[in-house]
Structures are given as structure tokens and as C-alpha cells.
Amino acid sequence: MFDNHDGPSVRGFAAVLALLSLTAFAVTASMLYHVHHEQEIFAKLTQHLPKSDLEAARELSGELSLQGGLLVLLGLNTIGTAIAFAWVVRGYLTSERTLEDVKVYSADVLASMDAGVITTDRNGRMTSINPSGKQLVSCDEDHLGRTLESLGKLHSLLVEIREDVATYHHPIRDRDYNLDNQGHRQTLRAGCTLLRNRRGEEIGTVLHVRDVSERALMEERLRRMERYMGLGSLAAGLQHEIKNPLSALSLHIQLLCERLETTTQDAEVDELLDVLHTEIRRINDVLDGFRNYASTNQVGRTSVDVAILIERLVRLLRPQAEQQSVKLDVQLPAEMVGLIEGDSVGLEQVLLNLALNGMAAMTDGGKLTFRLSRQDEFVRIDVRDDGIGIPEEIRSQIFDPYFTTRNNGTGMGLALCDKIVRQHDGSIDFRVIENSNPDSDHSVLGTEFTVLLPLSQSA
The missing domain is CATH 3.30.565.10 (Histidine kinase-like ATPase, C-terminal domain)
Known part of the structure; x- marks a missing residue:
């Protein structure tokens, strides 16, 4: 994630500039030496010239002095450029060290997170993953450079949300999926956002994965508890409104059976009464089970x-x-x-x-x-x-x-x-x-x- 591809090219460019500066300084020093040597030779020659040629000699001497001054100026300019370049290189090296510190700090932050962070390029190939991510999705460094499909069908949701974000450019948050972790259900919550560089260009996606097994379990238990708590008053109402009339109905059916036994022996009537008895017992059993379920009495221990x-x-x-x-x-x-x-x-x-x-x-x-x-x-x-x-x-x-x-x-x-x-x-x-x-x-x-x-x- 933190590879700096510009570093080698910048260092190479700095080395070339340094070599050019040294070359320019060496050439300037060599030219100054030759000009000085020519001036000494010219001074010796002018001692033997006739007076009629002294004026031309003075002009030539002035040109040599001018060339020497220009060479000195060029040398000073070269030295100043080298000093400025040295300050630039020093600033670059300082910035590079600072950037390296930021990289290390960022890597430490990612390594300390309990959530998994996975980055991919625009083709869906994984470019980086932090330690928590490796543990949550069960992969290692060998998976870098591969697509998310290499993580297997268990993590197919990651492939789906990455494709959705890459297609529609909208972030996705809090998508849950379950895994079987050594006999226990593990719930992972995933999300995905676009990854952009400092110029705002889209270069891939960032997926984040968290283990929310405990939270999901607590939420599920809370939902069960809410349903259970709401059944207490309902059970009491059903007991009063349904079971009491059922008891009266059952009693009257029993009395009817006793009377019919003495007056008629109709098999069809007996079967109908038996159905009524069976259904009343079934309703009573349902009500008893509901009452037991909704009961708030503490168990004996x-x-x-x-x-x-x-x-x-x-x-x-x-x-x-x-x-x-x-x-x-x-x-x-x-x-x-x-x-x-x-x-x-x-x-x-x-x-x-x-x-x-x-x-x-x-x-x-x-x-x-x-x-x-x-x-x-x-x-x-x-x-x-x-x-x-x-x-x-x-x-x-x-x-x-x-x-x-x-x-x-x-x-x-x-x-x-x-x-x-x-x-x-x-x-x-x-x-x-x-x-x-x-x-x-x-x-x-x-x-x-x-x-x-x-x-x-x-x-």
C-alpha cells in the first residue's frame, strides 16, 4: 500500500544533477588554470615586445583578464548552484525520512486495528491486507496480486460488494455474512469504499471486515427477549378470554355425550363429538404451552x-x-x-x-x-x-x-x-x-x- 515508485527516479535525477555540477566545477577550475597560465606566459612575452606592439598587447591582456573574471564568476555560480542543490537534496532526504515515518506509523495503525482492511486495484486484485484481515479471511501474503475470488466461496460477499462499488461508485456499509469457525457460527460485517489517490483519481477499492459475532449473538438474543417479554400479557389475556370459554364448552360437550348415550347410538354423531373433544384438548395444550413459554416465574435451582x-x-x-x-x-x-x-x-x-x-x-x-x-x-x-x-x-x-x-x-x-x-x-x-x-x-x-x-x- 505504501510503495513509493517515485523514490528511485528522484534519486537518480539528483545523482545526475550532482554529477553535472561536479563536472561543471571541474571544467571551470581547469579553464581558470589555463587562463592564469596563459596570462603568465603573455606577461613574459610582453617584456620583449617593441613599444609599437604594447598597445595591442594591453588589449589582449585585458581580454584575458576579462575571461578570467568570467571564469571566476562562472565558478562562483557553479558553487552557488551546488550549494542550493545540496539544500534541495537535504530537504528531499528529510521529506523522504518523514514520509517513511508516516508509512511506518500508518502501517502500525493498520496492524493494531481489530478490523481487517483490504485494498484492491481496479481489476479486483488484492494489493494489501493488514494482519487482522489475514486472520479474518484466512489468507497470507501469497494472496496479494490475486483476485478476491481466491478467498473462496465463503467470502463471496466481498466480491459482490466490491463489484457494486466499482460499478455504481457508492459506498457500501454493514453487510453481514456467516462462517463456520470450528463448530461455531462466526458473523463478519463487511463494507467497501472507493480508493482514490491524491489527485482524486480512482485507483481501486478499500474493503473493511469486522468480527461482530458477539454483537450479532446479543442482538439475536435481545430480539428473542423482546418477543418473549411481549407474550406475558398476551398469555394472561388468552387464558381469560379463550380457556375459560373452552372449559365451559368442554363441559357441555361431555354432558351432551352422556345424554346421547342414553337416547341414540349414532356412530356419525359419536365421531363428530370425538372430533370436538380432540380439538378442544389440542387448543388447551396449545394454550398451556403458550402459558408456560410466556411465564415469568423463576425456576427452582x-x-x-x-x-x-x-x-x-x-x-x-x-x-x-x-x-x-x-x-x-x-x-x-x-x-x-x-x-x-x-x-x-x-x-x-x-x-x-x-x-x-x-x-x-x-x-x-x-x-x-x-x-x-x-x-x-x-x-x-x-x-x-x-x-x-x-x-x-x-x-x-x-x-x-x-x-x-x-x-x-x-x-x-x-x-x-x-x-x-x-x-x-x-x-x-x-x-x-x-x-x-x-x-x-x-x-x-x-x-x-x-x-x-x-x-x-x-x-
Whole structure:
């Protein structure tokens, strides 16, 4: 970015001027010597001239003196020029050192930034990248001189915004895209502006990339919390306005069934009444799930060993897993990871919902893996399936209440999981495992949900 292509040419020009000045000074000194020598010879000759030739000799002597004076003036002019040139060269060298200091300072500033800065020429070839940029886009010095496409499909957004800026000459800010960083979702926020030189000429583009994973995660949790907080009053209203009439309706249907049993045995009427009962129960279940989700009651907290919860859950799931040809794989650490303070019933519900979702995604069988580990001051629980994954367009909605892709689903399972985990001061996230083999028929290898729960203070 900071290469100075004018430096060698300026230094070469200065060297040529210095050589010319020295040559001029040497020629002037040589001419002065010869003129002085000629004057000495002429003085000796005039001593032997007749008086009639003295006048012409004096004129010739005057011309020689004039030439000597001009040569002296030329020498002084040459010396003055050399001194002025020396001052100019000194000023240039000082400016060059100052420019070098500015370059070093600018390079230090770029190296200290936590944001990546990438410059490209007008053809999209990378001309420079700071250390943070190399880390964020996973490249090195060998990528300089290549186009942005060499960074791979994961960073295709950078190619798109550079082309848009180069075409429409309008800056682009805050475009987010996600990466899979060692099993965790990493969110990068990119922008692009035109790069101009000091004459205002367009010479390329500047791309800036920041890691906003924590901010994106906080924003997503905040959106979930806002939706959750607004449901409390709505749940109370639904309980009053819907569930009470439903209870009365259910009671009257029961009384009607009892009366009809004594008066008629119509199979069609019995079927219609059974449908009414089923639908009323379903509405009640939906309302109960909504009430549980919107409830603001604090969970009871006791010491919980997550390993025991997982083992208990696996015993519960084994019969259903065998029916679906699903293998249950439990990976527990050799040593105890520690206890957490929480509600064992609520946490069992979280693990059960994740397991049932995983098994539902493996219609042709597969492996459901439970992995328990310790991550810093948290207990980490990974639940992975070999299913069809989650489509990109709905990934931002899977924790929303009543969002489901199954015909028989209520859409409250993952929403309740998210709520229960947040009540335990933890976090829940997921990643879709992409297939790195381009020759495979399956682009997705499954989905993995990760739950982090804080360890007990005494752990």
C-alpha cells in the first residue's frame, strides 16, 4: 500500500544533477588554470615586445583578464548552484525520512486495528491486507496480486460488494455474512469504499471486515427477549378470554355425550363429538404451552449432574430409537465436568426436545450423538444428528414460538428450550454441518445443537 515508485527516479535525477555540477566545477577550475597560465606566459612575452606592439598587447591582456573574471564568476555560480542543490537534496532526504515515518506509523495503525482492511486495484486484485484481515479471511501474503475470488466461496460477499462499488461508485456499509469457525457460527460485517489517490483519481477499492459475532449473538438474543417479554400479557389475556370459554364448552360437550348415550347410538354423531373433544384438548395444550413459554416465574435451582440427565434420557429414548433405526451415541468425559445450579425437570425437557427433533430429522435412520464437555466456566452439551439439516432461509426463525416445518408440530419445542436455557443464564445455538466432499450426493451431514450452562460457583 505504501510503495513509493517515485523514490528511485528522484534519486537518480539528483545523482545526475550532482554529477553535472561536479563536472561543471571541474571544467571551470581547469579553464581558470589555463587562463592564469596563459596570462603568465603573455606577461613574459610582453617584456620583449617593441613599444609599437604594447598597445595591442594591453588589449589582449585585458581580454584575458576579462575571461578570467568570467571564469571566476562562472565558478562562483557553479558553487552557488551546488550549494542550493545540496539544500534541495537535504530537504528531499528529510521529506523522504518523514514520509517513511508516516508509512511506518500508518502501517502500525493498520496492524493494531481489530478490523481487517483490504485494498484492491481496479481489476479486483488484492494489493494489501493488514494482519487482522489475514486472520479474518484466512489468507497470507501469497494472496496479494490475486483476485478476491481466491478467498473462496465463503467470502463471496466481498466480491459482490466490491463489484457494486466499482460499478455504481457508492459506498457500501454493514453487510453481514456467516462462517463456520470450528463448530461455531462466526458473523463478519463487511463494507467497501472507493480508493482514490491524491489527485482524486480512482485507483481501486478499500474493503473493511469486522468480527461482530458477539454483537450479532446479543442482538439475536435481545430480539428473542423482546418477543418473549411481549407474550406475558398476551398469555394472561388468552387464558381469560379463550380457556375459560373452552372449559365451559368442554363441559357441555361431555354432558351432551352422556345424554346421547342414553337416547341414540349414532356412530356419525359419536365421531363428530370425538372430533370436538380432540380439538378442544389440542387448543388447551396449545394454550398451556403458550402459558408456560410466556411465564415469568423463576425456576427452582438445585445441584444437577448433567451426565446423569443424559444417561436417564438415553434409557428413555432407546426403544423409540431402535424402532427408527437410530443409533444413540453417548460421549461422556472420564472425569466429572462439574455440577450446575438449575431445574432438572426443565433441563430434561430441553434435552428431550433436542433429541426428538434430531430423531425426526433422520427418517431413514442414522446416529444421534450426545457429547458432554467443559468449556471454560460452562458445561457444554452437544446434540448432533445425521439428518437433512435446516434450510438457510429458516435458520433465523427456528427459535420463534409456533414456527414449525412439521405437520404435527406445535412449534413451541425449540422456543421453550431457548427460554429454559436463558432462565439458567446459559445459551443455545446450532450449526448445520456442511459436507466438504464435492462429489457426495449430500451437501449436509446433519445438525448440531450446543447448550452452554454456567457451572455452579462451588464447582
